[in-house]
Amino acid sequence: MTVEGRPLEESELIERAQRGDLVAYGDLVRAYQDVAVRTAYLACGDAAEAEDAVQEALIKAHRALGRFRAGAPFRPWLLQIVANEARNRRRSAGRRAGLALRVAEDRPSDAAAPSPEAAVLAGETRAALLGAMDRLSEDDRLVLAYRYFLDLSEAETATALGIPRGTVKSRASRAIARLRGRLMELAS
Amino acid sequence: MTGPAARVAALSDDQFAAALVDLGRSIQYPSAPPDLADRVVARLVAEATAPQRAGRLGRWSLDWLWTPAADDRRAGRPRLRPAAVLALIALLVLAGLAAAVAFGIPGIRLVFVGPTATPGASAPPVGSPVGSLPASPSLPPLEPALAPGHLVTLEEARAAADFPVEVPGDQAVGQPDAVYLDGTGAEARVTLVYGARPGMPLAAGASASALLTQFRGAVNVDAFVKIVEPGTTVDRVNVGGRTGYWIAGRPHVIFYRFGSDTSPDEIRLAGNVLIWEHDGITFRLETTADQATATRIATSMR
Numbered sequence: 020m021t022v023e024g025r026p027l028e029e030s031e032l033i034e035r036a037q038r039g040d041l042v043a044y045g046d047l048v049r050a051y052q053d054v055a056v057r058t059a060y061l062a063c064g065d066a067a068e069a070e071d072a073v074q075e076a077l078i079k080a081h082r083a084l085g086r087f088r089a090g091a092p093f094r095p096w097l098l099q100i101v102a103n104e105a106r107n108r109r110r111s112a113g114r115r116a117g118l119a120l121r122v123a124e125d126r127p128s129d130a131a132a133p134s135p136e137a138a139v140l141a142g143e144t145r146a147a148l149l150g151a152m153d154r155l156s157e158d159d160r161l162v163l164a165y166r167y168f169l170d171l172s173e174a175e176t177a178t179a180l181g182i183p184r185g186t187v188k189s190r191a192s193r194a195i196a197r198l199r200g201r202l203m204e205l206a207s
Numbered sequence: 208m209t210g211p212a213a214r215v216a217a218l219s220d221d222q223f224a225a226a227l228v229d230l231g232r233s234i235q236y237p238s239a240p241p242d243l244a245d246r247v248v249a250r251l252v253a254e255a256t257a258p259q260r261a262g263r264l265g266r267w268s269l270d271w272l273w274t275p276a277a278d279d280r281r282a283g284r285p286r287l288r289p290a291a292v293l294a295l296i297a298l299l300v301l302a303g304l305a306a307a308v309a310f311g312i313p314g315i316r317l318v319f320v321g322p323t324a325t326p327g328a329s330a331p332p333v334g335s336p337v338g339s340l341p342a343s344p345s346l347p348p349l350e351p352a353l354a355p356g357h358l359v360t361l362e363e364a365r366a367a368a369d370f371p372v373e374v375p376g377d378q379a380v381g382q383p384d385a386v387y388l389d390g391t392g393a394e395a396r397v398t399l400v401y402g403a404r405p406g407m408p409l410a411a412g413a414s415a416s417a418l419l420t421q422f423r424g425a426v427n428v429d430a431f432v433k434i435v436e437p438g439t440t441v442d443r444v445n446v447g448g449r450t451g452y453w454i455a456g457r458p459h460v461i462f463y464r465f466g467s468d469t470s471p472d473e474i475r476l477a478g479n480v481l482i483w484e485h486d487g488i489t490f491r492l493e494t495t496a497d498q499a500t501a502t503r504i505a506t507s508m509r
Contacts, residue, residue, distance in 0.1 A: 041251060042443075045244040052239035066237035073239070077247045143211035145230045151212065167224065168231030195223060202216035 033093060037084050044084075048077055051094060054169065055101045058179065061164040062105035068112070069105060076104040095171065095178035102179055106157070151201035159194035166191050355398040355420065356389030364388045368395035370423050370488050377507035379405055383419070396422040407496045417494035417504075423487060444481070444498065447506040451483030453498050481505055 029050070035043035052073065059069035059076070080100045087096060152160050158180075165176045166187070176191075177184040218226060240246075361383070365372045369392045374383065383399035390396055399419040403409050407416035442453045481492045481501045490508065494501055 041248045044251070045248045048244040048247050052243050056239045057236045060236050069237055070240060070243075074243065074247060074250075077243075078250055081247075081251055141229065144215050144226050145233055147211040147215045148226060148230045151215075163227060164231070167227035168234065170228075170231075195220075199216045199223070202212045206210050206213035206216065 029093060030089070033084075033087065034089070036081070037087070044081055047093070051097055054094065055097065057169060058098045058101050058165070059105035061168060062102050062161060063109040065109075068108055072105040072108050073101055075108075076101040079104065092175065092178070095175040098171075098175070098179040099181055102161070103181075147202060147205065148198075150205055151198050154201040154204070155194065155197060158190070159197055162187065162190045163194050163198065355418065356387040356396065359386050359388045361386050361399075364395075364397045367391045368397055369393050370395070370421075372397050372421065373485075373488075373490075373508040374399060375419070375504045375507045376509045377504050380407075380417075380504055380507075384415075393423050396420060401494075404496075406500050407494060410495050417492060417496065419504075420491045420493075421488050423489075442498070444483075444502055446481075446483040446502060447485075447508075449483055449485060451481055451502070451505060453479065453481050453501065455479040455498070 029047070032043045032047050032050075036047055055073045055076065056069055059072040060066065063069055063072060076097075080097055083100065087093070152163065155163075161180060162176060165171045165179055166173075171179060173187040174184050177187045180187075182190070215223070215226060359367070361372070361374070364386050367388055380401060381404075384402045385400040387398040387400065388395060389398075397420070399417075400415045401407065401417040401419070402414065403416050409416050442455070444451045444453045479494065479496075479498070479501070481490075481494075481498075483490050483505055485508070490505065492501055492505060494504075496504070
């Protein structure tokens with residue numbers, strides 16, 4: 020069901036949802052469902068699992084809504100619950116951590132088509148990076164995925180990963196150093 | 208040592224970051240299922256219903272519909288609505304209505320039952336506008352079953368209620384033909400009754416075209432509980448900058464409570480209902496008018 024009319028401010032939707040307005044909560048879900056599925060997919064690496072994780076996380080988020088602090092950013096708060104759910108599901112399913120991601124052969128939305136050589140080069144770069152990221156620890160992989168793939172801010176990444184904000188930058192740079200190391204291992 | 212991996216490993220920090228961003232853009236993410244929000248909301252209602260179902264349904268006295276407010280303020284969970292009301296919804300769900308959606312504004316919990324509801328579906332037909340207004344501005348009293356309280360004057364209602372009783376300023380509607388009062392002070396509920404107006408024919412079998420009720424929603428939490436059957440639509444509408452809900456179709460049953468009194472309440476006029484809230488006062492306009500007219504009346508409240 021959709022409810023039409025003037026769009027509500029996010030803070031108003033949250034306040035209504037906290038009072039038990041499920042239509043408002045549905046609107047919040049619609050606003051964040053895409054980034055939630057992406058977040059879950061990065062954390063669990065499986066499309067069907069990501070979808071289930073998001074649905075479960077949205078139920079848990081509703082239960083936790085009373086603890087959401089008014090005025091705090093909602094997106095990272097929600098994404099933390101999503102990421103936790105996705106990681107827990109992947110662990111309990113006994114699958115190894117890994118980015119079983121589908122990567123497009125061609126860059127999806129470049130204005131000018133790359134030359135064949137450039138396309139090959141870009142494809143090789145992506146394959147190499149993906150292979151190396153697969154060999155990172157989950158913590159390293161997710162801090163890079165959230166910062167560089169989802170374009171979350173440092174503060175959002177910190178909330179989504181449940182780590183202190185001040186440590187995101189150093190974690191990300193250490194993860195990049197280790198990623199370079201994995202690339203060297205793959206090359207040798 | 209050559210090859211793609213070695214080449215990527217040797218990229219500068221900026222190039223490396225750009226390569227990561229590029230990789231992220233090329234990921235073919237699954238998309239969220241289009242009905243995800245509906246599924247989540249349906250599950251929330253179903254889960255809230257399940258634990259209270261057993262042992263409650265047999266008691267048909269209406270007082271079980273209401274639980275002390277403290278009961279459902281557990282552990283920071285957002286309040287849904289009295290669990291027993293959900294048990295009633297469970298009956299409707301068991302009767303073949305598959306899903307339910309609920310929302311509230313202060314003083315109102317509207318429970319929306321059924322998967323077939325589609326916003327924008329046409330409202331039930333309303334009669335053609337009545338050209339000639341009744342000669343007398345006053346109405347015959349509503350039948351006792353319809354009477355929302357006892358008959359008073361607007362001044363008496365204003366004296367009894369501890370909130371400013373508003374009336375529509377809309378010229379086409381004019382003054383109410385009757386005023387009913389139920390309760391006093393913070394628990395007062397004032398209902399303005401209107402006879403036929405342009406675009407507002409009398410409801411079938413009733414001597415009114417509109418009932419406009421106002422009460423202090425913050426006090427009378429859960430004053431109205433509506434259980435709406437499939438085919439009913441809910442639209443969010445703008446009432447002078449505030450959110451209202453236009454409920455069109457045929458609501459199944461309404462329960463309302465003021466103070467300790469609980470009554471089942473059929474929709475009196477078989478009309479559509481606009482609910483909105485302003486400064487802590489909840490308004491409910493049940494009318495044969497269409498959405499545009501109802502919204503115009505609501506916006507003109509002074």
